[in-house]
Amino acid sequence: MKKWLSLAALVVLGLALVIGAACGGDGEEEEGVTKLKWGIGIPLTGGYGAAVGVPAEKAFFEDNLATVAGGNASTMKFIHDHHVDFMHQATADPGLCAVSITEEYGMILDTAGINYDELDPNKPHFFQSSATWSLHAPAFFHWLKEARPEVHTIAFVGPDDRTGHAVGDSIVAAAEHFGFDMVVEEYTTPETVEYSHIVTAIYPKDPDIIVTTTIDIYVLLKERGWDGLGVSYYWTDAGPEKVGWGNVEGVILYLPNPIGDHWP
Helix, strand or coil: CCCCHHHHHHHHHHHHHHHHHHCCCCCCCCCCCCCCCCEEECCCHHHHHHHHCCCCCCCEEEECHHHHHHHHHHHHHHHHCCCCCCCEEEEEEHHHHHHHHHHHHCCEEEEEEEECCCCCCCCCEEEEEECCHHHHHHHHHHHHHHHHHCCEEEEEECCCCCCHHHHHHHHHHHHHHHCCCEEEEEECCCCCCCCHHHHHHHHCCCCCCCCCCCCCHHHHHHHHCCCCCEEEEECCCCHHHHHHHHHHCEEEEEECCCCCCCCC
């Protein structure tokens, strides 16, 4: 199984650097940090969970449900039950909920999917090491305009949370700026795992491209005879392993991610 939370590769490097700094360079161990506890709040159910797959080991995991309530609950469990030294909260709603708690404890909090205006000197322990996916939309549509002149209409389906809407806003703005027509903009609740109703709404619009992280939607459209292109702005191995790698051949990835497995 190749399901792998790509962020784990980054934290292993970070742990190596921290632990390495706590040890003498000549091989003699000095007093200092030799072990850290890391808590990862990440949606493990619904559409997000399908993308994440089975988490990596060597950390405490809690399902943050991609919601404010889930972010609060998982943060308190990390602090009071697992006694972690630092944590990651994936997606904007849990991350922005957790930061008010972690700052009180002076704890480092890493997040993903927030916009950069959420980072400021008043949150000195708050970082983002993973993507703000909305930043890549203009570059993608600029490339698309030149590389695929046959493409004119765009559909977007994203999660109905702060991260999903931030990505959707950037995709709509970039697509319209470069002269494409947005024919579908849909959002699904994070717990959604069945997408037939979304596919039924998209199919009559016959978009040239569907932009989504939910690979199931692309596969279901193909099964109905749709002949457009699939585009993913956030790719992991879990989705294609679920639907079959042969069913995702030709999908365009516009966010090359330098950590994790090597993707085709």
